[in-house]
Amino acid sequence: MNGHWNGRINQGLSNIQHLLCNQGWLKSVRFALLGLLIAISLHAGIAVAIGRTLDRQAANQGQPIEITSQPLQPSTIAPVQLVQQAEEHYQAGQISEAITLWQQAATHYEQDGDRLNQALVLSFLAAAYADLGQRAQANRAIADSLVFIQTSNLETPNAHLLRAQVLTVQGKLQLAQGQAVAALNTWQQAEVAYRQTNDSSGILGSQINQARALQAEGLYRRAITLLTQVEQSLQNQPDSRLKMTGLRNLGKMLRLVGNLAQSRTVLEQSLAIAQKLDDKTPASDISGILFSLGNTVRAQGDTNTALDFYQKAIATAPSLTAKTQIELAQLSLLVDSNQTAAAQRLLTQIQSQLAQLPPSRLALYAQIDLARNLVKLGRGASVRGSQTLSGGDGSGLPSERLKTSAQELAIAIQQIRASGDARAESYGLGTLGSLYEITQQWNEAKTLTQQALSLAQSIDAPDIAYQWQWQLGRIFCQGQQPCSLAGSLPNATIAYGSAVKTLQSLRGDLVAVNPDVQFSFRESVEPVYRQFVDLLLQSAGNAPSQENLIQARETIEALQLAELDNFFREACTNAHPVKIDQIDPQAAVIYPIILPSQLAVILALPNQPLRYFKTPLPQAEVERILTQMRQSLRPTAFVEDWLPSAQRVYDLLLRPIAAELAPSQIKTLVFVPDGLLRSLPMAALHDGQQYLVEKYSIVLTPGLQLLQAQPLERQRLHGLLAGLTQARGGFAALPNVAVEINQVKAEISAQVLLDQSFTDRSLEKMIDSTPSPIVHLATHGQFSSNADNTFILTWDGRINVKQLDQLLRFREGNLTPIELLVLSACQTATGDKRAALGMAGVAVRSGARSTLASLWSVSDRSTASLMIQFYRELGKPGVTKAEALRRAQVSLLHQDDYTSPYYWAPFVLLGNWL
Known part of the structure; x- marks a missing residue:
């Protein structure tokens, strides 16, 4: 399998190498599911957007590529028919054809002087241009649309609906271009317009959009509050298709912001309504809800249940295209969970279905998705060993399958280029390069990857550019880790360095540009950092240079930040380099x-x-x-x-x-x-x-770079102490917590919340009103690699890490910041190798300068003894927090009952130690 593939694949490669001409300066696109309400009716000369939800992949930000498709219909057709035909093409994923028809309709309306109909069609065009990454064209269309509406000066219900529709599209363009504040303002205006016509669907949709903008801006608490209001509004409505659709969209949004448990609950409610409505519910709705449930459950880590939801979604899929899209997600999960035999069976089935799909953008993306899964299968087979790529007993990948996939992908790439979708073209070229990479055809792999990278950079798409930079680095090393090709080491280092730099530029956008549940941080991001560090520390017999060591240190710190960003599904903090x-x-x-x-x-x-x-x-x-x-x-x-x-x-x-x-x-x-x-x-x-x-x-x-270097001011030692002594929520009683809190109170002045008084609301109220530099929580809790499973226990429930973040930061800017957060009875989740990530997440996001926590839950009697000694030492002049903890631990280990490290070692100080 080391020779060149012949026939069509070589011809396809030859053609692809000439694809990159006259692309212009394009901007990046992000994949996200958007609900766009588009249906055409005529009233008083105005085409009005009314409620039909269309799920689609949306792109953003781009300079124009002129659409040169020939008109599919004679220009004498009535504009309303052109609009309807364009919509049919759009739904089928034939974006370029839809654009051509909408352009013709817009021209008709302009000639007739019908500015409002022209404005609506321009909003459709803006959304379609955004799908192809043509930012300037999209922005120009939406700006013209708004001008036409504003100059009409009409105050009719239809005019308000039209304005709301156009503002909705504009907000999506703004958010996709990183303008979260502008998008929020635009969607607030859209909500006002929808309220003027009592359009409840539009109001709720605008609020969901606003929550997305708030989350993108890092205003998580406001986003959750707004989403909670949306959910309450939906729950108060009678069961209907509108309520079902609203809950479905809400469930998707909750998944994007990381609220997986709530996402699942809301989606299950949506499904129950759909099943209750029975024959009134289109199969596409039921299939779509099941698909969303599969994605949410998959994000929760429940592979078998996710596969079951995918299978049910496939069974109710309304079309072969929809069925294939769901099967691709199912294939990805099978590959990720190492169910190789099942994955290969499904891959064969999908491969045969692709030939039956009608030509469309969705079909082309499906071809790319299939090839990317094939690449993952190939890499997995490479790790497993000798049967790789040889056919044989089926444990590897037959070379014929790789040839076929490469041939089909080469053809698809040329079709994609004809459609003007530069992002998809880059994905296709890079994926084809990946196929050559796993078959060790290094020259072809390098050529294709460089073309994919050049195109991604020309459209300013860093979220895919880093993947091709990383791929180039691997190719220069010819798949060897660590890289043992001395002559290729400089090129590999440059490629990896570029990939890491690109990832650093993304940071908070990394989740946003990859909201798809199939995105895996551990597969797609973490290895880039680690392999780059490995390269930096390699040398020809000598120690690495100071420059390389500094860069390696910065890279490993950057990885730590990226892991925390991924943990919270948003940028967790601002970092500042410090020595x-x-x-x-x-x-x-x-x-x-x-x-x-x-x-x-x-x-x-x-x-x-x-x-x-x-x-x-x-x-x-x-x-x-x-x-x-x-x-x-x-x-x-x-x-x-x-x-x-x-x-x-x-x-x-x-x-x-x-x-x-x-x-x-x-x-x-x-x-x-x-x-x-x-x-x-x-x-x-x-x-x-x-x-x-x-x-x-x-x-x-x-x-x-995360440290806030400021020592604790001893004269201000005042604390808020809260704890549970009684068994709650399935957790055992902690009788010595009362002793711990009482004796700590004897060391520092403090206010206390114990047992029934220790509730979520009372803790929030106390933190908000009390300027305590120390917050001490003596209660059960758990740290996990999943933010949803990182929590502390209160009398009336659990506070997870995101809620704790909101609660502790609520007083920021108003009162004294928290100097020290103590979590004296928490533990890392059993069996979770990355559970301590949750501890770091709490430490960073709490807003506290220092956090004292335990890696595992210890006897509450020994914990009480250690904590009392810690505060006693902390009150002494010149004793830092780290030194106070050291003295407390040494004191405990010298006691006959607690000589084992089990009792004193799990307590760790995170953050500032002064």
């Missing part, structure tokens, strides 16, 4: 990085060059060692169980640099932990003589 010397001249920062073939450690000492050392070990072996230490820290373990593991990890992380710490008078070790290291208690590492915590204060942080 350790500017924070604490007696602190060292340690960056342990888990790479495929080594454990790398970068050490930053104040006013000194970066140090670097590595231990050549496969990633699986490193993770085995870390897991072994974590599992040894249990209450029933003996010293012989945990000590060897604690010493082994010390040897990996600190032994090579231990001698350099003492001359620098280091007192605090700041770890920027990676992967499984986040859930490991660094305090329990042992050098053969003593635990690390007996010598150094220890703190964790996702990165120095």
Whole structure:
């Protein structure tokens, strides 16, 4: 399979290499499902938008590519018929044909002096231009449309409806172009226009759109409040198709903003109404709701249930095109969950169906989606081994299937180019390059990938450009990780560096440009950062340069931020570069990085060059060692169980640099932990003589650039203490919480919420009204890699991490910021290797400068003892938060009942340690 494919595929490649001419400067597009209410009726000479929902993929932002399609109908046809025919083409995914017909209709209306009908048609054109990434054309059309409406000066219900329709389209264009505030204002105006005609569907749709704009602007609390109002409005309505459709759209929006549990509940309500209405509900509605449910459940991680919803959606799909789209999502999930045999059976079925689809944009995208899944299957087969790409017993990918897919994709690319869809063309070219990559035809893969990248950059589409930059990096290395081709290393490094830089430019937009549930951070983003760090740390027998070490450190910190962004499904915080010397001249920062073939450690000492050392070990072996230490820290373990593991990890992380710490008078070790290291208690590492915590204060942080370097002002020690002593919500009682809170109150002045008084509302009210620099929550809680499953327990329920974020930040700008947040009885989710990500998420998003939390839930008696000692030490002059925790832990480990690290090691300080 290393030779060239012959016949049609080579001809297709030859043709594709000449596709990139005269594309102009285009802007990026984002994939998102939009509900566009488009139906045509005539009244008083005005074509009015009324309620029919059309799900489609929407693009945005682009300079015009002139549509050169020949008119499909004679120009003498009445404009209303042209509009209706255009709509039929649009629904079928034939965007260019629809544009041609709408252009003809707009010309007719202009000649007749019918500016309002012309305005409506221009709004349709704007949406269609946006689908093709033609931003300037779309903006011009919508601006002309608004001018025509404003100059008409009509105040009729139909005129208000028309204005609302045009404003709705304008808002979508603005949001797609990153203008969230402008989009919010436009959709508020649209809501006013809809209210003037009592159009409840339009009102609710405008509010859902506003919530999306608020979320994009980072105003999460306002977005949730508005969505809650929408849901209440819908629930108060009688069951109807309008209510069903509104709940369906709301469910999609809730998924996009990360509220998966609520999304599922709302979608299930929508489905129940659809089934209740029975024969009044089109099959397309039922299929669409089931598809959305599958996507939401998939995002929750429930693969089997998601596959079941997809199967039901397929069974009720109203057309072969709709069926194929759902099957592609099903195929993607089968591939992601390593159900290879089922995936290959479905792939064969889809491949045969594609030939039967009518020519359309959706059919072309389906061809690309199929090829991308084939690439993922191929890469999975490559990892699995020897049967790869050879046919044989079916465990690999038959070469004939790859040839066929490449041939069909090459033809589809040329059809896409004829339609003017530059984004799809870039996707197609890059995906074809991926097929050549997995068959190790490096020259062809490089040529196609470079063409795809050039096109993506010409339309300013960073969300796909980074994928081709990453792909180029892999191709330069010819698939070898780490890259062992010395001559290709500089080119690979440049390509990877460009990919990381592009990802950095996206940050908060990363989820927005990939709202599709099929997007996987761990597959599509994380490897880019890690592989780039691996390249930077490679050298021809010499240590990496300072420049490379600095860049590697910055890259691993950037990965930490990207993981938090993905955790919250939005940009979590603003980062500001800072040097350790500017924070604490007696602190060292340690960056342990888990790479495929080594454990790398970068050490930053104040006013000194970066140090670097590595231990050549496969990633699986490193993770085995870390897991072994974590599992040894249990209450029933003996010293012989945990000590060897604690010493082994010390040897990996600190032994090579231990001698350099003492001359620098280091007192605090700041770890920027990676992967499984986040859930490991660094305090329990042992050098053969003593635990690390007996010598150094220890703190964790996702990165120095997140720190707010300001010490706690001791004269202001005042706290808000809240806790549960009784069993609630399936969690056991914590009788010693009362002792903990009472004795902490004896150390600092505080207000207390205990048991029945500790509710969501009372906590919010107290935080809002009390300028306490310390918030201490002694209650059950859980940290998880899923934001929905990261929560603290109150008397009346759970507060998840996003609600906690809103609650704690509510007073920002009004009262004293939270200096220290203490979560004294929380734990990382069992079996979740990335659960400590939830702890970092709470620490960063709480708005607190420092967070003290536990990696696992410990005996509440020992916890109470440690917390009391912590506050006692914190009140002493010159004692930092990190040092207060160190002293409290050392005090506990010297008590006969608590010598095991299980009792004192899980408590970690995150953020500012001063």
